[in-house]
Amino acid sequence: MQIGRIIAAALGGAALFAGAAQAHHSFAVFFSSDHEVVTLTGPVKEFHFTNPHGIIEIIVPGKGKADQDWKAETNSPSIMVRRGWSKDVIKPGEVVTLQGWQARDGTNYIRLRNASRADGTPIGTAPAAQ
């Protein structure tokens, strides 16, 4: 299991959050705004690329413990298509690494910041959330 936690530049109590382009529901309300970024690696279980947000579901190997299902919510696909994304850009079974901000409620759910393939190649032409 690889769930690395990287503390990125912290806003510290700043009143506004502008790290991720939201679509219809408030990023600041649903996701941790202290910029704690979660890194997940595992095979893709499902990929849905529909608005208001795409969903990448992956299985993070437990390495001796139970595997964990995680979901990553993308920016609006209507924005992502201009960044090299499509409904076929990720295939089920493919191993990917996802980084993003975890849901405030502590569930296995992140807002995607960026994604890469097993060889480190970025998916898409620009960071997913900016």
Next chain:
Amino acid sequence: MKRLVLILALVAAPALALAAAPMKDGHPDLSGFWDLDMKVARDPALMKRIGPNTAVLDDTGPTEFPRNEYGGLKLKPAARNAADKWDPKDDLSVAKVCSPPSIVYAMQGPFPIRIDQGKDIVVIRLQYYDMIRIVFMDGRSHLPPAAPHTKVGDSIGHWEGDTLVVDTDHLEPATITNNGLSHSENVHVIERFRLSPDGRTLLSTQEFEDPQVLDNRGARFIAWKKQDGQFIEPYDCDPSFALNYGK
């Protein structure tokens, strides 16, 4: 003589600059594909038109206010009470997740717009939720009070010099700041649109007043950059997304 030359230069400069912007039917042509750009400085000419007792919100684009922060808007007690009780997960149900906001929130979202400008109507198409606005420029009045309210409302427009002024009412209640504060069906919105001298930046302000909800007025500065060869993508909202939030 030098002073005369300087005065002539100052007078001529704006006209020369405006000449670079496209024109149509005697007005600046706002037509084109425009992508939101938060780096554009507020346009002084538009900002000085904003009325008194107005809070200018700093939440254009992906920037958002957290709970209980409204950027200087003064909420009526009932509006504050409703915002305090707001449960964001209620918006993430299959029934609601694909319900669009009104233009009050949608226009500042991080999504492109496309404008097609005619003499009697201006069409503003938003990628966000596939919204389509029609601004009537033929001198008509607003719809009668009993007419239905919608998320795009009833928009009538006119030109004031190089600025398109759009007046919108008949809006259906919807969020203002995406954090529990909603406007009523009586909100009134004034938008002003003008081009930068080179015609590549669309500058605008959005002012709104809703005495049923707010003790003051609100405004935003919104700007877009022109992008050639781009098209509005379909939004086609899929309500099954809400199942990821358990509803």
